[in-house]
Amino acid sequence: xxxxxxxxxxxxxxxxxxxxxxxxxPQHPSAHGVxxxxxxxxxxTVVAVDxxxxxxxxxxxxxxxxxxxxxxxxxxxxxxxxxxxTAELAYVTAVEKVASFEVPKRAQYLRVMVAELQxxxxxxxxxxxxxxxxxxxxxxxxxxxxxxxxxxxxxLDLFESLTGARLLxxxxxxxxxxxxxxxxxxxxxxxxxxxxxxxxxxxxAMLEDNAFFLVRTQGVGVIHPALAQEVGxxxxxxxxxxxxxxxRRAEPYSSYQDFDFKVPVETAGDxxxxxxxxxxxxxxxxxxxxxxxxxxxxxxxxSRPGVKSVGQVRVPKGEGYSRVEGARGExxxxxxSDGGPKPYRMKVRGASFSNLAILPHIIxxxxxxxxxxxxGSVDPVFGEVDR
Amino acid sequence: MPPLVGDALAAFILxxxxxxxxxxxxxxxxxxxxxxxxRIGPYRVGPHGLxxxxxxxxxxxxxxxxxxxxxxxxxxxxAPIAFLxxxxxxxxxxxxxxxxxxxxLNIGVLFFLAVSxxxxxxxxxxxxxSNNKYALLSAMRAVNQIxxxxxxFVFAALIPVVLAGSLQMSAIVAAQQxxxxxFYPVIGQLGFVAFLVATLAAENRVPxxxxxxxxxxxxxxRVEYSGxxxxxxxxxxxxxxxxxxxxxxxxxxxxxxxxxSDVPAVGVLWFVLKALLVFLVVTWVRWxxxxxxxxQILAVSWKLLLxxxxxxxxxxxxxxxxxxxxxx
Numbered sequence: 108x109x110x111x112x113x114x115x116x117x118x119x120x121x122x123x124x125x126x127x128x129x130x131x132x133p134q135h136p137s138a139h140g141v142x143x144x145x146x147x148x149x150x151x152t153v154v155a156v157d158x159x160x161x162x163x164x165x166x167x168x169x170x171x172x173x174x175x176x177x178x179x180x181x182x183x184x185x186x187x188x189x190x191x192x193t194a195e196l197a198y199v200t201a202v203e204k205v206a207s208f209e210v211p212k213r214a215q216y217l218r219v220m221v222a223e224l225q226x227x228x229x230x231x232x233x234x235x236x237x238x239x240x241x242x243x244x245x246x247x248x249x250x251x252x253x254x255x256x257x258x259x260x261x262x263l264d265l266f267e268s269l270t271g272a273r274l275l276x277x278x279x280x281x282x283x284x285x286x287x288x289x290x291x292x293x294x295x296x297x298x299x300x301x302x303x304x305x306x307x308x309x310x311x312a313m314l315e316d317n318a319f320f321l322v323r324t325q326g327v328g329v330i331h332p333a334l335a336q337e338v339g340x341x342x343x344x345x346x347x348x349x350x351x352x353x354x355r356r357a358e359p360y361s362s363y364q365d366f367d368f369k370v371p372v373e374t375a376g377d378x379x380x381x382x383x384x385x386x387x388x389x390x391x392x393x394x395x396x397x398x399x400x401x402x403x404x405x406x407x408x409x410s411r412p413g414v415k416s417v418g419q420v421r422v423p424k425g426e427g428y429s430r431v432e433g434a435r436g437e438x439x440x441x442x443x444s445d446g447g448p449k450p451y452r453m454k455v456r457g458a459s460f461s462n463l464a465i466l467p468h469i470i471x472x473x474x475x476x477x478x479x480x481x482x483g484s485v486d487p488v489f490g491e492v493d494r
Numbered sequence: 495m496p497p498l499v500g501d502a503l504a505a506f507i508l509x510x511x512x513x514x515x516x517x518x519x520x521x522x523x524x525x526x527x528x529x530x531x532x533r534i535g536p537y538r539v540g541p542h543g544l545x546x547x548x549x550x551x552x553x554x555x556x557x558x559x560x561x562x563x564x565x566x567x568x569x570x571x572x573a574p575i576a577f578l579x580x581x582x583x584x585x586x587x588x589x590x591x592x593x594x595x596x597x598x599l600n601i602g603v604l605f606f607l608a609v610s611x612x613x614x615x616x617x618x619x620x621x622x623x624s625n626n627k628y629a630l631l632s633a634m635r636a637v638n639q640i641x642x643x644x645x646x647f648v649f650a651a652l653i654p655v656v657l658a659g660s661l662q663m664s665a666i667v668a669a670q671q672x673x674x675x676x677f678y679p680v681i682g683q684l685g686f687v688a689f690l691v692a693t694l695a696a697e698n699r700v701p702x703x704x705x706x707x708x709x710x711x712x713x714x715x716r717v718e719y720s721g722x723x724x725x726x727x728x729x730x731x732x733x734x735x736x737x738x739x740x741x742x743x744x745x746x747x748x749x750x751x752x753x754x755s756d757v758p759a760v761g762v763l764w765f766v767l768k769a770l771l772v773f774l775v776v777t778w779v780r781w782x783x784x785x786x787x788x789x790q791i792l793a794v795s796w797k798l799l800l801x802x803x804x805x806x807x808x809x810x811x812x813x814x815x816x817x818x819x820x821x822x
Contacts, residue, residue, distance in 0.1 A: 313782075
């Protein structure tokens with residue numbers, strides 16, 4: 108059906124072709140933030156969808172030009188606030204690339220560790236909210252949600268004892284990390300990840316033997332690999348469609364080449380495949396954290412210790428782009444420096460923004476109930492979409 | 495005492511018992527769900543949260559009553575009452591112990607099934623009158639679902655009727671004197687499971703709660719209701735749920751039969767316990783499954799549940815014709 112034809116609305120008629128335009132959002136329980144989907148419905152079937160974003164726009168790119176290299180990392184964590192560690196990491200690696208700063212090995216390992224713990228925490232929230240979308244706040248979904256939040260809290264407790272914050276950390280700084288692991292932290296971390304690993308098995312047992320869960324996810328929202336590449340989705344979403352690409356392996360940053368991990372790939376391309384990819388990523392991330400804890404080298408945690416003023420870090424003239432594999436896909440920062448303490452221009456590539464663009468391609472033809480299931484499986488964070 | 499006054503008094507007592515039961519069953523469900531989700535549940539209002547339902551009811555009474563400007567006022571305002579009446583009316587036929595009920599009709603089961611499906615009228619009125627697209631979609635789904643699930647519900651409920659050879663509720667219980675119907679090999683168990691599934695759908699509970707579907711349709715047909723009207727809809731829904739649990743306990747679990755049930759009070763206790771068991775099974779299902787899609791719900795009903803219940807009913811009928819009704 109042509110796109111313009113799909114959008115034609117006949118609200119009153121007797122030919123069985125009546126259509127209804129329904130706003131899903133910006134305030135909607137399953138919007139995962141503030142997202143507005145204008146659905147054109149034919150009965151229960153969605154024939155067209157318009158995605159409206161921008162409700163959470165906070166001028167992050169302009170903020171990046173106004174704040175210095177010392178100040179901005181804590182603000183970068185507010186783009187993807189569910190996985191703040193990787194958002195910060197993306198910014199500092201971009202600046203370090205432009206400035207050619209060295210990062211000590213210990214700092215690189217610590218960065219990998221927090222990034223992977225963050226991935227676990229982020230996937231916990233994803234699984235919980237996604238089940239909440241499908242099962243409802245007054246049903247089995249809420250049960251899974253509360254289990255997942257319980258595990259996410261454990262990871263946040265680890266971050267709290269590491270940085271003092273639970274959501275937006277300010278852990279990374281240009282040239283290294285701001286904090287080192289406190290005494291006894293490594294042991295707590297090992298116990299926590301062992302517990303989470305065991306709980307992931309429990310989730311799988313609860314969901315994968317559940318016929319209702321399977322019928323809601325299998326064959327729903329199929330993304331063809333060609334479409335995935337055309338739209339430019341990344342992360343678990345692309346890997347669920349059989350695209351074997353992970354920046355941690357393709358362009359290792361922050362010493363990822365030192366660690367042994369698998370990149371899970373599923374070929375079905377449906378919601379269930381994306382679920383499988385993320386469930387395997389839980390385990391791979393836990394594996395990486397264990398390797399970091401085992402092989403954490405001694406040494407300084409920053410090549411530029413002791414920040415005395417906000418304008419202390421100066422980056423020579425130049426520009427560069429650096430990207431990292433966040434929990435939702437590729438997060439990139441493009442920095443143009445004119446030699447001062449602030450970037451001249453900054454551009455952010457949010458993973459959720461590109462991933463969200465897949466919705467109009469896969470939603471038409473689905474039922475309303477599938478819309479929320481598909482949106483949940485895309486796992487957008489609107490702080491990152493709108494920036 | 496003139497008979498009319500006696501009946502009115504009995505009805506008044508029953509109505510209040512129903513309302514009291516509904517308020518405390520919500521607390522039971524919340525506590526039960528909380529335990530499933532490794533939480534504590536309501537705890538602050540009164541000892542162990544025992545006054546929570548009363549606080550909730552008071553809160554709902556004091557809430558502002560909002561009527562959307564675009565709503566069809568008559569339909570919108572009448573809908574909660576139209577929804578509540580059938581849900582409460584079905585209690586009239588349930589005997590809680592021998593001769594302890596409002597009206598032990600000789601067509602009790604038929605009355606229950608007929609009146610309980612009338613709730614769809616109030617539901618559709620609410621969905622239509624709210625003039626809200628979410629509510630309208632929910633009302634459409636409701637009609638779809640109730641039509642699909644009433645048939646298997648009726649067929650599953652007819653299995654005990656055929657076994658007992660009577661539509662009268664007290665006669666059905668009397669027929670289970672020797673053995674509860676749920677313990678009849680194969681027929682009883684399958685019939686009970688089919689009855690439970692159909693009950694879940696008729697009560698609009700997860701995994702069949704597509705009318706409410708708070709993650710898609712926000713709250714479905716009651717999205718525009720607030721305050722006491724919302725409370726009445728909630729009350730009706732829970733009353734229906736409890737009545738269905740009582741029906742399940744009565745049809746399959748032997749009603750008030752049990753050790754010491756010659757004493758009416760003990761019989762009532764047994765009956766309430768069995769009904770709570772049915773209710774908790776339904777609640778357990780609710781808090782463990784995700785919701786399924788509207789087309790899948792219809793497929794389950796027409797392709798699986800309906801043929802299964804019809805088949806079971808036929809098998810039961812042949813068996814009764816061959817061996818004679820156990821209750822007769």
